Amino acid sequence: MSAGVEYTIDELARAADTTVRSVRVYHERGVLPPPQVKGRTGFYSREHLNRIRTISRLLDRGIKLNGIRELLEAWDRGDDLGDVLGVSEAEELDGAAAGSGETISATDLDERYRAVPNGLTRVVAAGLYEPVDATTYRIADPQLIAVAEQLGAAGVPVADVLDELDRLRGDCERISRRFVELFQRTAWQPFLESERTAADVAELAERAEVTRTAPGRLAAELVNRYTARYLAQDTELNEALPGA
Numbered sequence: 649m650s651a652g653v654e655y656t657i658d659e660l661a662r663a664a665d666t667t668v669r670s671v672r673v674y675h676e677r678g679v680l681p682p683p684q685v686k687g688r689t690g691f692y693s694r695e696h697l698n699r700i701r702t703i704s705r706l707l708d709r710g711i712k713l714n715g716i717r718e719l720l721e722a723w724d725r726g727d728d729l730g731d732v733l734g735v736s737e738a739e740e741l742d743g744a745a746a747g748s749g750e751t752i753s754a755t756d757l758d759e760r761y762r763a764v765p766n767g768l769t770r771v772v773a774a775g776l777y778e779p780v781d782a783t784t785y786r787i788a789d790p791q792l793i794a795v796a797e798q799l800g801a802a803g804v805p806v807a808d809v810l811d812e813l814d815r816l817r818g819d820c821e822r823i824s825r826r827f828v829e830l831f832q833r834t835a836w837q838p839f840l841e842s843e844r845t846a847a848d849v850a851e852l853a854e855r856a857e858v859t860r861t862a863p864g865r866l867a868a869e870l871v872n873r874y875t876a877r878y879l880a881q882d883t884e885l886n887e888a889l890p891g892a
Contacts, residue, residue: 653693653694654691654692654693655691655692655693655696655697656689656690656691656692657671657672657683657690657692659692660692660696660697660700663697664697664700664701664704665704665821665822665825666700666704671700673713674700674703674713677713677714677717678717679699679703679713679716679717679720680696680699680700680703681695681696681699683696699720701814701818702720702773703716703720705773705774705775705817706719706772706773708775710778719769750786750787750790751780751784751785751786751787752777752784752785752786752787753783753784753785754768754779754782754783754784754785755783757771757777757785761806763805763806763807764806764807764810765807767806767807767810770810771810772785774792774810774813774814774817775788775789775792776788776789776792776793776796792813796809796810796813820867823863823867824863827859827862827863828859830859831855831856831859834855835851835852835855835856835859836852839851839852
């Protein structure tokens with residue numbers, strides 16, 4: 649294990665926004681390497697944390713742990729990941745709907761992201777594309793792809809776009825968890841202790857809808873506000889812009 653930050657299993661689970669039980673399951677299923685044992689305590693590295701985050705993204709795409717193990721083993725060996733990711737949907741997708749989204753050949757997708765190390769794997773793990781069969785991929789999230797392409801057209805390297813998308817996903821997941829925990833404390837738990845009348849159910853439904861929609865609007869507003877503020881503080885940039 650490389651030098652740097654070390655985590656106990658509890659600390660690793662908290663950092664990865666998962667549970668100790670999940671970490672142990674990942675060990676049992678062979679998708680997470682064992683920790684370094686010092687005395688009687690196992691310590692995990694930043695590589696373990698990154699691996700768990702990758703596993704979580706792949707699970708979100710409906711890929712089973714067996715498929716994830718095969719994918720990560722191939723990744724570690726440096727094999728052709730296009731072949732691994734192209735395993736039949738029946739084996740790797742956990743009941744995900746087939747859908748009818750726009751498709752792209754594995755060759756074209758690999759070519760599109762050839763400048764990015766493990767580019768094909770990364771765009772699938774990021775949820776932008778998903779395998780249909782051994783030779784075809786489907787667009788899984790057209791909105792994210794459109795924003796990524798807009799950034800690329802503005803001159804941001806594709807690898808940097810994917811890095812920022814990875815970080816943004818992690819940030820958004822943490823924000824979402826906090827709002828859901830807030831809902832559970834202030835709405836769900838009181839509902840469980842209520843008489844569960846029709847009025848109680850209606851109030852719960854209203855608060856659940858607010859929890860589903862308000863965090864995104866709030867986060868978007870704050871991100872746009874802070875981004876504009878930081879750009880405005882760059883004197884040299886504003887002097888170079890016309891009309892500044």
